[in-house]
Amino acid sequence: MxxxxxxxxxxxxxxxxxxxxxxxxxxxxxxxxxxxxxxxxxxxxxxxxxxxxxxxxxxxxxxxxxxxxxxxxxxxxxxxxxxxxxxxxxxxxxxxxxxxxxxxxxxxxxxxxxxxxxxxxxxxxxxxxxxxxxxxxxxxxxxxxxxxxxxxxxxxxxxxxxxxxxxxxxxxxxxxxxxxxxxxxxxxxxxxxxxxxxxxxxxxxxLDFEDQPFEIQHFEDPCALCGAEGVYLDEVILDDHGGHMFVCSDTDNCEDRRAHGHRGTLAGHALEAAE
Amino acid sequence: MTTDTLIGPGFSDPVFQSQGAFRALLAALAEPGTRQGVAGGITPPDGLHAATATALLTLADYETPIWLPSVLRDGAAGAWLRFHCGSVLVSEPGDAAFAVIDGATIDPALSAFDAGTDQFPDRSTTIIVQCAALDGGETVTLTGPGIARSRQIAPAGLRPGFWAEVAANNDAYPLGVDLLLSHGDAVLGLPRSTRIGEAL
The missing domain is CATH 3.40.50 (Rossmann fold)
Known part of the structure; x- marks a missing residue:
């Protein structure tokens, strides 16, 4: 059925x-x-x-x-x-x-x-x-x-x-x-x-209008972990003083990029070292 | 119906055979015009191609009335479908959820079957058209959802005017019947969304 x-x-x-x-x-x-x-x-x-x-x-x-x-x-x-x-x-x-x-x-x-x-x-x-x-x-x-x-x-x-x-x-x-x-x-x-x-x-x-065309979200900074641009990012709160970071919403994409050596500003150390 | 018909077996492994057949049927309608193997591993009754029998075994049940040409309905195929699917075999094409027609026979027209309603276009007949071959016939070009640019098919043994009927079926979109052309253990899907004619 x-x-x-x-x-x-x-x-x-x-x-x-x-x-x-x-x-x-x-x-x-x-x-x-x-x-x-x-x-x-x-x-x-x-x-x-x-x-x-x-x-x-x-x-x-x-x-x-x-x-x-x-x-x-x-x-x-x-x-x-x-x-x-x-x-x-x-x-x-x-x-x-x-x-x-x-x-x-x-x-x-x-x-x-x-x-x-x-x-x-x-x-x-x-x-x-x-x-x-x-x-x-x-x-x-x-x-x-x-x-x-x-x-x-x-x-x-x-x-x-x-x-x-x-x-x-x-x-x-x-x-x-x-x-x-x-x-x-x-x-x-x-x-x-x-x-x-x-x-x-x-x-x-x-759906959109001729004078208001459809637009997607744009992010100012790349992913803080893998440095990817043009991907959808999630905001992660880091502390209670307003600290935050934006990271890839697609975890597989982010891990794959880091495994290939891409580093964002908050990536810290390589994945292997973390394990 | 003759009572001395021996009814052959259906699926030996219903879960996996019906799943495999369904994926082929889904691919056939999602990518119209591609040849999909529907190998159910069954021996079809007289008058039904293996792909036709497998498709009905996979999809039909007590909720889905089936229309068959009277020669099939009164023969082994009718008895086989009644037993294995539990479906009612109807004599009015417009009452059927599934139908099996011979591509070369003039009657009934595609428009005789249920095209659904404006509010429920899904309640339309799915017609399995048994043809002489899936290639070697008149070449037609398909466009529409599921087709990257255009796709050419050339099924053989279809009645004169068949493609005009399919084009008219598409004109009524979103109403219309959905077609599966079957031969041997393969099918070609032709959902109502597929446009017949020259490539854009």
């Missing part, structure tokens, strides 16, 4: 297919949609990577990776290039994904119009009629109030010129990576019982 929903989701990119979400061995809202999608596709030949806000080593990522290693007996990895299936919560890896890889998103609220129109009957009609004026009004009100589009995550996109889709709450920094991606992207929302998909080489365009 989940597999049938996935096939229809791929055939109509960006459209949310209702499915009978099952009980999972963890609470709804902790990645049950992503787990169901991963479980529907994973097989002995796969290598699984799980990330949580870009990190391989946070609780949710470690638990879900251990779960599939145990119940599906699949190989797991933290290296983006080695993975065939990457389950993610709210980031897209910095390394470019390639053909044959599948990115599985855990989605909390799949309906991009939900905070503008709470009734499912109405949002379903709006999608059917391609009536997305409300979303543009929302973005316009951002500009009227803040002078710019203030939405920084879950930034709405239009898929293949038809459906407006929630890219799950990834930072808008990741939106351009969805456009014409070589990897298949599958989205599972367990609590909300929706599955949707973006096939490889599909147009994913962030």
């Amino acid at each position: 989940i597999r049938r929903a996935l096939l229809k989701a791929v055939a109509v990119p960006g459209y949310q297919v209702p499915f009978g979400s099952r009980e999972m061995p963890l609470a709804r809202g902790w990645g049950t949609g992503g787990i169901q999608v991963t479980a529907a596709i994973i097989g002995p030949a796969d290598t699984l990577k799980v990330i949580d806000q870009g990190a391989d080593d946070t609780t949710n990522a470690v638990s879900i990776r251990a779960f599939f290693a145990k119940v599906a007996e699949v190989a797991t990895t933290t290296h983006t290039a080695e993975a065939t299936i990457i389950q993610t919560r709210h980031r897209i890896p910095e390394a470019k994904l390639t053909e044959g890889q599948v990115l599985v998103y855990q989605v909390p609220i799949p309906e991009p119009l939900r905070f503008l129109e709470p009734r499912e009957t109405e949002t379903r009609k709006m999608h059917a009629l391609e009536e997305y004026g409300l979303m543009h009004v929302k973005l316009y009100e951002d500009i009227a109030r803040h002078g710019r589009i203030a939405t920084t995550y879950a930034y709405p996109v239009k898929v293949e010129g038809r459906y407006v889709m929630d890219p799950s709450p990834t930072p808008k920094f990741d939106n351009p990576k969805m456009h014409m991606s070589e990897a298949l992207q599958l989205f599972g929302a367990g609590r909300e019982k929706r599955i949707y998909a973006v096939p490889p080489y599909t147009e994913v365009v962030s």
